[in-house]
Each structure stands twice: as structure tokens, then as C-alpha cells.
Amino acid sequence: MPASVAAEVPPLQPTVPPRPSADAIAALIAELEPWLGERITTARGIRDQHAHDESWHRPAAPDAVCFPHTTEEVAAVVRACAAHRVPLIPYGVGTSVEGQVIAEHGGLSVDLSAMDAVVAVRPDDMDATVQPGVTRTRLNAHLRATGLFFSVDPGADASLGGMASTRASGTNTVRYGTMRENVLSLTAVMADGRIVRTGTRARKSAAGYDLTHLLIGAEGTLGIITELTVKLHGLPEAVSSAVVAFDTVGDAVAAVIASIQYGLPLARIELLDALAMAAVNRFSQLGYAEKPTLFLEFHGTHAGVKEQAETMAELCQEFGGSDFAWATREEERRKLWQARHDAAYAAKQLRPGTEFLATDICVPISRLAECIEATQADVKESGLVAPLLGHVGDGNFHLVVMVDRDDAQEVATLAAFNERLVERALAAGGTCTGEHGIGLGKRRYLEAEHGEGLAVMRTIKAALDPLGIMNPGKLV
Incomplete structure (x- = not known):
């Protein structure tokens, strides 16, 4: 179609129905x-x-x-x-x-939630088929005897249908990928009631439009997911976790970038700033240094994990990392990562009675340090209480901004801050949301990010x- 004709044909616009009578x-x-x-x-x-x-x-x-x-x-x-x-x-x-x-x-x-059956587990193919109400912890409990696990861990015990709908990720993403990489096929009910099965259990396909990944991240706006086939991964022979503190956020991020460039296959790389560490210490009754801190985890053979950990320790020391605390026993690791997952709720104790807005921009890893430092300066200037934490191995970070929803001035300050945060991410070649999705909160930023898309x-x-x-x- 000639460009002049195409310009005369307006795109279809989605309907928003009136509230039903x-x-x-x-x-x-x-x-x-x-x-x-x-x-x-x-x-x-x-x-x-x-x-x-x-x-x-x-x-x-x-x-x-x-x-x-x-x-x-x-x-x-x-x-x-x-x-x-x-x-x-x-x-x-x-x-x-x-x-x-x-x-x-x-x-x-x-x-x-009542559609919570684990339909099939196929250890030889390393996949499982589940209904959408199955939660990630329940699936992993079901898999315990197989030597396999489902890797996507957003922190909350979310349902897999919801995780697919929001294209969730989390702490394991740097090694194992997001829901996008871990869903092979779906069953979904479309808006006219048709039941559609997308994809197959094959690990790749060139057959037609990729409807599976169209529905992943669609937030229920195109159809309702009623079954998923997901990839599984082998449980590692050895796991080791560590916590290491730095003098500045920039030093911590520089150590992360160095580890990625070195090719270390870390399973988890999480960052908490000093305020987040203070909140975690108080909430989870821990005694870590209240400084910018990396939470690390290594998966592999006993020899491989030992080598990875030693190399990472050397890299961190080059950037001033200190106070290494190692956890190799499972109960120690669980306590460590539970503290990380509880960080948002720990932040609420900093301002009791307030709500929290959890942001989640994502930028190229090379721009992460400057983006975080500019954001922290903005937090200070705005007078907000906003601990920072993030999946820094893939350039994704969050601010847990505490806000009194009934204070109009405070809400306005938060809105202006959030606008600047997203603009900063887009200017760095990033996105307004790395994993939380759009929902109601980020609709207004999609045009700036996608344009004609x-x-x-x-x-x-x-x-x-x-x-x-x-x-x-x-x-x-």
C-alpha cells in the first residue's frame, strides 16, 4: 500500500466498555x-x-x-x-x-486459583504442564524428588498464570531468564470464547506467528491463560551464597559489570542500598553492614562453585568490596534470600502507616551505575523515603517509595519523581518496566517507549x- 494511502487508514482502536449495568x-x-x-x-x-x-x-x-x-x-x-x-x-x-x-x-x-493442578511432569524432556493457579513454590515442592526445579522467582509466591501474564522475572533471571524464556506453550481462552493452544513442547519452532509470546506479558487483555507448559532446570550439585558490602553504589555496580564481562555464570546478583540494608536488618533481625550490598549466588559443581566464588571475591575486592559473609548450608541461604525477598515489606517499617510504590525500570548494564546515582540524588532532593534494590545482573532496579496516599502534595511529588525516573531510563536506552508490567500504573509511558509500536x-x-x-x- 502506498504511504499516502496507508496514512489515510487509521489504526483500529481498542474499545473500553462502559461499566455494566x-x-x-x-x-x-x-x-x-x-x-x-x-x-x-x-x-x-x-x-x-x-x-x-x-x-x-x-x-x-x-x-x-x-x-x-x-x-x-x-x-x-x-x-x-x-x-x-x-x-x-x-x-x-x-x-x-x-x-x-x-x-x-x-x-x-x-x-x-482453583485451577491448580500439576498436569504432567516429564523429567526426560525437562518440562512440566500446569494449570494457571499453581504457584511457583508449590510446583517446586512437587518437583523435589525429580532433581529439577522451576527457575523464575519474583519473590512473591505468585501463580504461574499471573507470572506469564505479567512476563515476570526475579532474582534468578541473570542465569535462567524470565517467563518469556521459560514458557514453551500455552492454552488460552480468547475474547470470543475460542480455546487456543499455542506452541508445542519442542524447544524451537518456525511455524507461524508466535502466539505464545504474544500472550505472555499481555496482562489478560487478549485472553485468559488456562494452562502452561514450562521449562525445568536441573538442581545444581552445589550452591553457595554470599553478601558483600561496598562504600558506594557505583563501586558495587562496577563489580557486577566486571563479573559479567569476565564471564562468571552467577545465578543471582542482587543489590540493596544502605537504606534497604537498614530496613532488612531491622525487619529480619540481621546484622549486616548498612552499606550498599550485593547478594550473590553461585550454582554448579562443588569445584565450579568454589572457583566462581573465589573469582568474584577477587573482583569485588578490586572495587572495595569487604565484609564477605558466606552461606553454604541450605538453611543459611534460605534465610539470606528470604531477607532479600522481604525487603519491600521491610521498607514499610521505615514509615508505618504509608503505602509503597514499587518501581522497576531497566537499563543497559553499562548505564546502570549512572542511572542509580542520578536517581538517588533525585530521591534526596525530593525528600522521599525510597530504599533501592535491584536485579543488577540484568540492569533492573526497584525503588520502594513510601507515600501517604492521602497527602496530595506528597503524591504529586512522587508522580513528578516517577516521571523523571522513567525519562532517565528511556534516555539511557532502557524501559519503563523490567518485570512488573504496565497495568494501571505505567500506561502513560508506553507511547514514549514504543512510538508507533x-x-x-x-x-x-x-x-x-x-x-x-x-x-x-x-x-x-
């Missing part, structure tokens, strides 16, 4: 209740449970909640919602941090969900 909700429940029975409800307490996630965004309750048990039941629910123009919001365990499960436009919350996303959304019922108002 009481009559529409009543008609929907009348249609679904005969076969869902008590598994569909308008009880206020259950609706309130589904009105929020772990984010600071204000809750908004759905008009009803249902609890399907099978893919076919999900398909029937979607068809009924389409017929009555009622929005659907997929719900896992509510650990998202950008408002992905908040029912901004009302509708039906589709709680998939956002119009393409909106066209895909409008084509696959013309009624706009799939988690409306999120992402695009």
Missing part, C-alpha cells in the same frame, strides 16, 4: 449460576478481596467473582460475558504491583477483543 450483571449471573452454583458470587467480602493487588493504586471491586475449574468453564464464562458486554478481569493470587487485577471498569473477576499494539487488541471486555483499561 445492574441488569447486565443480574442476567450474567442468571446464565452462569445453574452450572457454577456457589462458585459465582456477589458477596461484598469476596468482591473486596478481589478489588486490589499489592500495589498502591486505589482498590476497585468487581461486580461479581467466579471460580472456574476447567478451561471449558472459563470459555463458557467468557462467552457469557461477551453476550452481556461484561468485562472480565483474570485473577491469580493478587501479588501484582501495577494494579493489573483492579476492576477499574467493574465486571467479573475470574479467579483461577503502541498503535500496532492497540490494533492487535482491537482485532482480538473488539468488545473490549478483556481486562479493559490495562496496558493499552
